[in-house]
Amino acid sequence: xxxxxxxxxxxxxxxxxxxxxxxxxxxxxxxxxxxxxxxxxxxxxxxxxxxxxxxxxxxxxxxxxxxxxxxxxxxxxxxxxxxxxxxxxxxxxxxxxxxxxxxxxxxxxxxxxxxxxxxxxxxxxxxxxxxxxxxxxxxxxxxxxxxxxxxxxxxxxxxxxxxxxxxxxxxxxxxxxxxxxxxxxxxxxxxxxxxxxxxxxxxxxxxxxxxxxxxxxxxxxxxxxxxxxxxxxxxxxxxxxxxxxxxxxxxxxxxxxxxxxxxxxxxxxxxxxxxxxxxxxxxxxxxxxxxxxxxxxxxxxxxxxxxxxxxxxxxxxxxxxxxxxxxxxxxxxxxxxxxxxxxxxxxxxxxxxxxxxxxxxxxxxxxxxxxxxxxxxxxxxxxxxxxxxxxxxxxxxxxxxxxxxxxxxxxxxxxxxxxxxxxxxxxxxx
Amino acid sequence: xxxxxxxxxxxxxxxxxxxxxxxxxxxxxxxxxxxxxxxxxxxxxxxxxxxxxxxxxxxxxxxxxxxxxxxxxxxxxxxxxxxxxxxxxxxxxxxxxxxxxxxxxxxxxxxxxxxxxxxxxxxxxxxxxxxxxxxxxxxxxxxxxxxxxxxxxxxxxxxxxxxxxxxxxxxxxxxxxxxxxxxxxxxxxxxxxxxxxxxxxxxxxxxxxxxxxxxxxxxxxxxxxxxxxxxxxxxxxxxxxxxxxxxxxxxxxxxxxxxxxxxxxxxxxxxxxxxxxxxxxxxxxxxxxxxxxxxxxxxxxxxxxxxxxxxxxxxxxxxxxxxxxxxxxxxxxxxxxxxxxxxxxxxxxxxxxxxxxxxxxxxxxxxxxxxxxxxxxxxxxxxxxxxxxxxxxxxxxxxxxxxxxxxxxxxxxxxxxxxxxxxxxxxxxx
Numbered sequence: 001x002x003x004x005x006x007x008x009x010x011x012x013x014x015x016x017x018x019x020x021x022x023x024x025x026x027x028x029x030x031x032x033x034x035x036x037x038x039x040x041x042x043x044x045x046x047x048x049x050x051x052x053x054x055x056x057x058x059x060x061x062x063x064x065x066x067x068x069x070x071x072x073x074x075x076x077x078x079x080x081x082x083x084x085x086x087x088x089x090x091x092x093x094x095x096x097x098x099x100x101x102x103x104x105x106x107x108x109x110x111x112x113x114x115x116x117x118x119x120x121x122x123x124x125x126x127x128x129x130x131x132x133x134x135x136x137x138x139x140x141x142x143x144x145x146x147x148x149x150x151x152x153x154x155x156x157x158x159x160x161x162x163x164x165x166x167x168x169x170x171x172x173x174x175x176x177x178x179x180x181x182x183x184x185x186x187x188x189x190x191x192x193x194x195x196x197x198x199x200x201x202x203x204x205x206x207x208x209x210x211x212x213x214x215x216x217x218x219x220x221x222x223x224x225x226x227x228x229x230x231x232x233x234x235x236x237x238x239x240x241x242x243x244x245x246x247x248x249x250x251x252x253x254x255x256x257x258x259x260x261x262x263x264x265x266x267x268x269x270x271x272x273x274x275x276x277x278x279x280x281x282x283x284x285x286x287x288x289x290x291x292x293x294x295x296x297x298x299x300x301x302x303x304x305x306x307x308x309x310x311x312x313x314x315x316x317x318x319x320x321x322x323x324x325x326x327x328x329x330x331x332x333x334x335x336x337x338x339x340x341x342x343x344x345x346x347x348x349x350x351x352x353x354x355x356x357x358x359x360x361x362x363x364x365x366x367x368x369x370x371x372x373x374x375x376x377x378x379x380x381x382x383x384x385x386x387x388x389x390x391x392x393x394x395x396x397x398x399x400x401x402x403x404x405x406x407x408x409x410x411x412x413x414x415x416x417x418x419x420x421x422x423x424x425x426x427x428x429x430x
Numbered sequence: 431x432x433x434x435x436x437x438x439x440x441x442x443x444x445x446x447x448x449x450x451x452x453x454x455x456x457x458x459x460x461x462x463x464x465x466x467x468x469x470x471x472x473x474x475x476x477x478x479x480x481x482x483x484x485x486x487x488x489x490x491x492x493x494x495x496x497x498x499x500x501x502x503x504x505x506x507x508x509x510x511x512x513x514x515x516x517x518x519x520x521x522x523x524x525x526x527x528x529x530x531x532x533x534x535x536x537x538x539x540x541x542x543x544x545x546x547x548x549x550x551x552x553x554x555x556x557x558x559x560x561x562x563x564x565x566x567x568x569x570x571x572x573x574x575x576x577x578x579x580x581x582x583x584x585x586x587x588x589x590x591x592x593x594x595x596x597x598x599x600x601x602x603x604x605x606x607x608x609x610x611x612x613x614x615x616x617x618x619x620x621x622x623x624x625x626x627x628x629x630x631x632x633x634x635x636x637x638x639x640x641x642x643x644x645x646x647x648x649x650x651x652x653x654x655x656x657x658x659x660x661x662x663x664x665x666x667x668x669x670x671x672x673x674x675x676x677x678x679x680x681x682x683x684x685x686x687x688x689x690x691x692x693x694x695x696x697x698x699x700x701x702x703x704x705x706x707x708x709x710x711x712x713x714x715x716x717x718x719x720x721x722x723x724x725x726x727x728x729x730x731x732x733x734x735x736x737x738x739x740x741x742x743x744x745x746x747x748x749x750x751x752x753x754x755x756x757x758x759x760x761x762x763x764x765x766x767x768x769x770x771x772x773x774x775x776x777x778x779x780x781x782x783x784x785x786x787x788x789x790x791x792x793x794x795x796x797x798x799x800x801x802x803x804x805x806x807x808x809x810x811x812x813x814x815x816x817x818x819x820x821x822x823x824x825x826x827x828x829x830x831x832x833x834x835x836x837x838x839x840x841x842x843x844x845x846x847x848x849x850x851x852x853x854x855x856x857x858x859x860x
Binding site for chain 2: 015019063130235
């Protein structure tokens with residue numbers, strides 16, 4: 001039996017089969033209603049990254065709110081023998097009724113940071129495992145990569161244009177996460193419609209090829225949009241393309257885009273040529289497989305704006321954040337897996353970040369089943385996301401974006417290096 | 431203005447802003463109705479892969495069928511000034527009316543293989559660029575990685591359990607793509623509901639921790655599901671866990687799962703222990719960061735089933751297939767970008783794969799604006815997906831899965847090596 005279409009997949013099926021198996025066995029054994037605490041954290045930062053960026057919190061809140069079982073969904077679960085009749089009845093009334101505390105969207109995280117704490121019965125919490133991880137792992141991976149690119153760009157704007165390199169829904173979330181991380185706009189229209197991310201874009205090589213003659217293509221674009229547009233000048237020959245662009249648009253053309261070749265060399269030659277043609281204010285946008293290292297390498301070139309695609313939407317080598325969702329407390333008793341190589345600290349955690357009087361972060365202190373001693377400069381890291389199943393109000397995406405900007409100023413400067421190294425600050429778990 | 435929610439994002443907004451900019455300028459300049467041919471192909475196989483697997487064709491057909499503009503979507507485009515009034519009217523009536531030919535889902539592709547050819551007016555085809563690429567790039571990346579894992583597993587089944595490591599919608603498509611590539615089942619319930627992918631799963635460490643006592647947890651699971659289930663034995667101590675499992679379930683227990691430690695060593699010790707306890711038919715499932723290399727390294731270990739997560743859903747180091755969507759023909763005239771370093775061959779292509787009399791593939795021959803000379807053993811590679819805007823009937827996912835299995839038998843055996851190398855067969859483009 002198949003239901004719905006890929007766009008309308010019910011939220012509660014965006015999960016793993018075993019959550020329902022565990023649910024059913026727990027309900028049958030009368031353990032489903034035990035009060036539990038689950039924690040979301042990452043054991044490490046991959047590839048020697050020095051920090052991660054928490055992203056997806058608003059999407060998570062929305063997903064949990066819509067985690068309800070329609071009759072159609074229940075029919076599927078019954079007919080496919082995922083669960084038995086009694087569990088179906090339990091699922092029909094399901095809605096999360098517990099508490100969730102999270103690191104704010106745009107905050108930093110390090111190995112062991114408890115970025116989410118989920119409290120409720122075992123039954124209600126176990127169903128949220130996969131969906132919670134999918135959202136936080138994806139969005140945080142993109143935001144973490146994007147933040148490094150923003151640092152590398154040293155104030156120059158970056159446009160996200162990678163939607164075509166990732167799943168069509170992931171593309172929307174990736175546009176949101178990269179905007180959160182400081183990108184200036186996205187090519188993805190759905191991210192504009194859904195999250196208010198500024199969108200932009202002008203034309204591709206196909207548009208020039210359609211017209212055959214490059215000047216004709218430029219004329220068509222200028223006729224429609226005026227000179228406040230970007231002409232793509234590298235379809236045939238970049239030098240001639242720039243000459244054609246300025247001939248058609250005049251020296252007040254807003255910008256040109258270069259999408260191929262040695263971008264550093266091309267940018268320098270293009271700047272000289274534009275200046276010689278009197279187009280001193282025409283900006284240069286470069287794109288083409290840019291990651292944080294390529295962006296950093298272009299810092300000396302006369303580039304005004306970067307376009308980033310594949311690297312940002314795929315996490316620039318780290319496509320998932322590595323968060324896990326672990327049971328840490330049952331009815332007030334700390335629990336933890338004990339087999340070799342994957343040690344988890346049991347107990348619900350309280351996390352603070354400690355700062356110097358100057359405001360520079362020193363360390364995170366995470367205490368299981370207790371609270372850290374307070375010192376001046378300490379900041380609580382978790383804030384309520386759900387209380388008794390009710391979602392709390394969230395900051396706007398713009399505010400979260402500014403929050404991250406401030407957070408990146410607060411860590412020791414070594415933490416902003418692109419090279420592999422230790423986490424920017426240690427996490428002390430007690 | 432924001433619309434909808436992330437689950438219900440309208441299909442035609444899963445696209446890039448610049449497609450609408452180009453559309454508008456083309457319509458205004460009376461070039462929008464020129465007959466065009468766009469081609470989807472990849473310039474290379476990343477990381478020395480020897481073949482790629484075409485996946486996502488059925489999803490693409492569905493997406494194009496639902497590419498219609500609702501009034502709500504048109505309102506967004508108007509209010510956000512993406513396009514002007516006249517274009518809105520054109521979009522209101524939009525439905526793709528052209529022809530699309532594709533490589534079959536489950537076929538192989540190599541650098542330059544024209545895996546999709548889209549024919550129609552410039553205006554109707556340009557809007558499909560991003561969505562087409564998103565679907566094919568994502569699904570093919572997952573299927574290509576998954577197929578290598580299936581080869582490495584040498585007939586042992588692999589379960590896909592990576593949904594938590596990728597975007598919650600990408601997870602559904604990834605489960606489908608890995609099943610296409612030969613995985614035996616997925617943990618993702620939505621993939622079961624939507625695409626009929628077999629799903630499975632039993633329990634996590636949380637279930638054992640909930641019960642405190644491991645034997646109690648096993649008893650609860652056996653009480654619900656009988657001995658035809660999988661017990662996770664590595665929460666505390668694997669040796670004791672196996673003893674507990676067999677004590678509770680008896681020697682007819684279907685399987686145990688090990689999710690940590692040196693999996694090769696653990697599998698050997700576990701097999702010995704199970705045999706000594708009389709559980710000679712109890713299977714061993716191993717999981718934990720398995721990619722194609724780790725799976726290959728376990729070929730000598732007494733493993734019955736693999737569980738793969740992060741690596742398969744993120745393309746095992748190649749998270750996107752690198753397909754591009756290029757204009758190759760305008761009103762019968764071949765066109766191509768000519769600037770350095772990215773050369774595209776113009777003209778609509780016909781592709782055949784040439785075979786030895788034994789059935790082994792030798793090469794692909796791709797001819798622009800013509801047809802290859804036919805030889806015995808030649809096979810046409812493109813099949814119709816749309817004709818005059820009407821979708822053609824597609825093979826079932828099971829049939830595409832079997833098609834890929836046969837295709838992998840047809841390439842020279844070196845093509846199945848995991849090590850970096852040349853494409854399994856060359857593509858001759860004329």
